[in-house]
Amino acid sequence: MAPLFCAIFAVVVVAIGPVYANGMAEGARAYDGGDYGEAVRQWTSAAANGHVGAAAALAGLYETGEGVDRDLARAKHWYRFAARRGDGFAQQQLGHLLSRDATDADSLVRAVTWLSLAARQGLDWAAKRRDVLLEHMTPAQQRQVAAGVHAFKPVREN
Numbered sequence: 488m489a490p491l492f493c494a495i496f497a498v499v500v501v502a503i504g505p506v507y508a509n510g511m512a513e514g515a516r517a518y519d520g521g522d523y524g525e526a527v528r529q530w531t532s533a534a535a536n537g538h539v540g541a542a543a544a545l546a547g548l549y550e551t552g553e554g555v556d557r558d559l560a561r562a563k564h565w566y567r568f569a570a571r572r573g574d575g576f577a578q579q580q581l582g583h584l585l586s587r588d589a590t591d592a593d594s595l596v597r598a599v600t601w602l603s604l605a606a607r608q609g610l611d612w613a614a615k616r617r618d619v620l621l622e623h624m625t626p627a628q629q630r631q632v633a634a635g636v637h638a639f640k641p642v643r644e645n
Contacts, residue, residue, distance in 0.1 A: 511541045518544075523554025534565060542569040543577045550580070559584060570601060573641035575608035582613065586620060595620065596628050600635035607636065 514529030527548055533541030546565035549558045563584055569577030582601030589595040599620050605613035621629060 510536075511538055511544075514541060514544065518554075523548065527554045534568065539569045539572045539574050539577075542566075543574055543580075546577065546580065550584070570604070571642045575605045575610050575613075578602070578608070579605035579610050579613040579616075583616060586616065592625075592628055595624065596631045596635070599624065599628075599632045600639075603632055603636045604639055 510529035510533035514526045514533065517523070517525035517529060527545065530541040530545040530548070534545050542565045546562045546569065548554050549562035549565065551557065555561075563581060566577045566581035566584065570581045578601045582598050582603075582605060585594060585598035585601065589598050599617055602613045602617035602620070606617050621632070624632070
């Protein structure tokens with residue numbers, strides 16, 4: 488699990504660039520130092536204050552179980568928070584988690600929509616996963632995905 492989170496964290500850091508605010512930098516230092524509990528505290532506070540990068544990093548911790556009990560519902564919550572604000576990596580991860588849980592056509596459409604949004608931002612893995620799932624969807628479901636992608640507007644408020 489640790490290598491997966493390192494990859495997740497690296498993408499989040501690259502995505503947010505040099506802008507560290509509201510506990511993001513403190514959380515990163517804590518994580519790098521192995522103090523996952525402090526990273527969780529810092530990123531929870533930052534995410535609650537609207538920091539998209541902190542939300543994605545926090546989601547990664549909940550997804551992998553580093554510093555917290557593994558909790559996919561919380562991971563989805565924080566990925567969704569960041570994904571709705573336009574974060575491509577969060578869109579990819581949310582789409583992936585939702586696709587693993589898809590129990591009906593509507594949930595599959597939601598998952599593929601998030602993957603498609605991430606793919607639109609150049610995330611190759613999201614595009615590959617989306618394409619595999621699209622092969623198992625009806626033309627009507629594929630149109631629903633296309634409509635969802637077309638209608639997507641990032642949320643700007645917390």
